[in-house]
Amino acid sequence: MHLPNYQEARSVDKKKYQRKNFQLDPRYQNRFQGKTCYLKTYGCQMNEHDSENIKAILEEMGFSFVDRYQDADLILLNTCSIRENAHNKAFGMLGRIKHLKESKPSLVVGMCGCMAQEEVVTDKILKDYGWMNFVVGTHNFYDLPRVLCESLEKSKLQVEVYSREQDFIEEMPVERDSHYKAYVNIIYGCDKFCTYCIVPYTRGRQRSRKKEDILKEIQALKDQGYLEVTLLGQNVNAYGKDLYEDYSMAELLEDVAKTNIPRIRFMTSHPWDFSDKMIEVIAKYPNIMPSIHLPVQSGSVRILKKMGRRYSREDYLTLFHKMKEKIPNCVISTDIIVGFPGETKEDFLDTLSLVKECHYDNAFSFIYSPRVGTPAAKLKDDLTKEEKEERLYQLNDLLNASFLDNNKKLEGKVVPVLVEGKSLKKKDQYFGYSDTNKLINFTSDQDVTGKIVPVLIEEAKTWSLDGRVYEG
Ligand code: SAH
Ligand code: SF4
Ligand code: F3S
Numbered sequence: 001m002h003l004p005n006y007q008e009a010r011s012v013d014k015k016k017y018q019r020k021n022f023q024l025d026p027r028y029q030n031r032f033q034g035k036t037c038y039l040k041t042y043g044c045q046m047n048e049h050d051s052e053n054i055k056a057i058l059e060e061m062g063f064s065f066v067d068r069y070q071d072a073d074l075i076l077l078n079t080c081s082i083r084e085n086a087h088n089k090a091f092g093m094l095g096r097i098k099h100l101k102e103s104k105p106s107l108v109v110g111m112c113g114c115m116a117q118e119e120v121v122t123d124k125i126l127k128d129y130g131w132m133n134f135v136v137g138t139h140n141f142y143d144l145p146r147v148l149c150e151s152l153e154k155s156k157l158q159v160e161v162y163s164r165e166q167d168f169i170e171e172m173p174v175e176r177d178s179h180y181k182a183y184v185n186i187i188y189g190c191d192k193f194c195t196y197c198i199v200p201y202t203r204g205r206q207r208s209r210k211k212e213d214i215l216k217e218i219q220a221l222k223d224q225g226y227l228e229v230t231l232l233g234q235n236v237n238a239y240g241k242d243l244y245e246d247y248s249m250a251e252l253l254e255d256v257a258k259t260n261i262p263r264i265r266f267m268t269s270h271p272w273d274f275s276d277k278m279i280e281v282i283a284k285y286p287n288i289m290p291s292i293h294l295p296v297q298s299g300s301v302r303i304l305k306k307m308g309r310r311y312s313r314e315d316y317l318t319l320f321h322k323m324k325e326k327i328p329n330c331v332i333s334t335d336i337i338v339g340f341p342g343e344t345k346e347d348f349l350d351t352l353s354l355v356k357e358c359h360y361d362n363a364f365s366f367i368y369s370p371r372v373g374t375p376a377a378k379l380k381d382d383l384t385k386e387e388k389e390e391r392l393y394q395l396n397d398l399l400n401a402s403f404l405d406n407n408k409k410l411e412g413k414v415v416p417v418l419v420e421g422k423s424l425k426k427k428d429q430y431f432g433y434s435d436t437n438k439l440i441n442f443t444s445d446q447d448v449t450g451k452i453v454p455v456l457i458e459e460a461k462t463w464s465l466d467g468r469v470y471e472g
Contacts (some may be wrong), residue, residue: 001159004117004137006373008163009201010193017207021171024060028145033062038072042090043080045232045267046203047113049183050141051078054112056173061145069093070100074108074148079115081198083369090115094129101131110134110148112141114202116161120372130157137161138203142169165189165204170213180227180418180450186214186252187233192270194297195308195376196340196368199234206235208243211252218259227418227452228263231256236266237273250277257285262452263418264288265437268295271319272310283327290327291361291437294320295335299354300347303340307376313354320358331406331436333362338395339388340368341379348391352398359402361436365395400462407438407460414470415440417455419448439464 037058041051054076055065066072075097080086090111101107109132115121116137125135134151136144139162151158165188176182190199191206218229231252233239239249249266256264264287271294282288294316298304301313311319324330336351355363367388370377415434423429423441430448431441434455441464442455448469456470 002161003122003159004119004161005163006119006201009117009204012205017165018167019210020167020169022142022169022173024057024145028061028149030062031149035063035073036066036071037063037074037076038066038069039076039078040069040093041078042086043082043114045183045230046234047078047080048177049185049232050113050138052174052176052183053172054078054141054144056175057142057144059175060173069097073106074110076110076112079111079113081114081118081202081371083366085369087115094132098131108133108148108152110136110144112136112138112144114138114198117163117202118198118372122159122161126157126159132157134158135161139164139166142172165207168209178420179225180420182221182226182229183232184214184217184221184229185209185233186231186236187239190234191238192235192272192310193308195306196337196371196374198371198374201373203234206238206242208240210243211247211255214252215255215259218256218261222259222261226261227450228265229256229261231264231266234268235270235273237269237275237278248275248277249273250275250281253278253281253288254285257281257288260287262287263435265291267293269293271296271316274319279323279326289435289437290329291331291333291435292323293333296354297335297337298340298347299351300343301350303343303347306342306379307340313350317354317357329436331361332358333437334358334360336363336365336395337368338365338391339383341376341381343383352395355395355398355402359406360399361406361438362403363399365392365399367392404460404462407462407465410438410457410465411460412457414454414456416452417442418452419450421449422447440467441465442467442469444469
């Protein structure tokens, strides 16, 4: 049994991580032939991508996948800790699963992902969820076959969670959700420790993957016909800082662009590490998509300081306008938190005025959710739930108006769309994403799935655009 410990998670480990190739122990291969699994993924792209690895590992063990948890022999929840409602969803699901297990005792139930890394969660599981079979953490999810099998052999809940990063595991099997778009991890963890955020505790300290491994993976994806890669990390712009002296995100982006894979995206970018060199590279290569997610979190200098974001309102706006000016057709999206402890009316108005100035194309807005163990959770929070909700409504009204206004400017224009599939609702209707990452629904006489096609935009909506294939 290994349990998470935040103090250990925070500490810096000077050791050099070993690089190992994944190999499934032959004892576990096809051991579960004929058995089914329901894998539920909560949270961000990082978790989605981990699930693509987990799925492939479980397939090697013999599992096939089902869409209904009621039909499964194994239920695995890949969880998220970012806000209280992510917690509630997972615990709500566990409640339903417990009920099912009462009538189906052979059911195997496991948890992985960020919640597994939380001290409060594993304490609760050990105390009240002894009926579960296993918990594995984010740093050792590849160990799932062993932990799962040991839990069955010992008929006892196994909790195997390491607080700190383990070795780098390369050559992990992967069962990707898409045949056209792929996620590629470039950096794990985060060293920013924004005062509200749990991620540095659940994902560990920042460590970059070797550039050779990243480029090899992307070349292989391109050879297999993939059209788009998204370089993933909690803070991709810090890439390389822990590994190389003269190779950073800008150089990596340039090397990825030179593979000539048609579309490159990356997320998430912390403004603090966004270098001028990165802007130059993005502007120079047409296969680096001009759509950048640049979370601001707040427009108030005071709140930004309390959040530990390391930039001022002024710094953010300068960077924002520089990107808009230097990168052709640049579209910027953001994340915003309202109701951070001590956020006054004036602070909130500062957020609204920044949103007005940036006129975002897309954004995710959240009510602040205290996370146990983070510094902000100890701050006094005077605002009522109603006040926070009211601020979120006001903010969303402003954001939605700017999305629609920006989308309207695309009416009558032709945009390149990577087509993901056929719409279930209408005949001859397809959907995909534009270079600027907008959802496009359009008609076409031919099946254009898995291609990049020009689409003439006919009608703009707040969160999507309608059009038809442009035939010149
Ligand atoms: N690494 C990314 C963000 C990952 S979390 C970055 O720094 O940009 C995604 C978003 O969730 C954050 O940008 C933030 O807006 C929101 N978030 C994180 N912690 C939160 C909390 N405690 N309460 C509410 N929203 C939070
Ligand atoms: Fe969390 Fe801040 Fe790191 Fe993003 S940069 S993951 S918000 S600590
Ligand atoms: Fe959630 Fe973990 Fe991602 S907390 S947002 S799944 S890194």
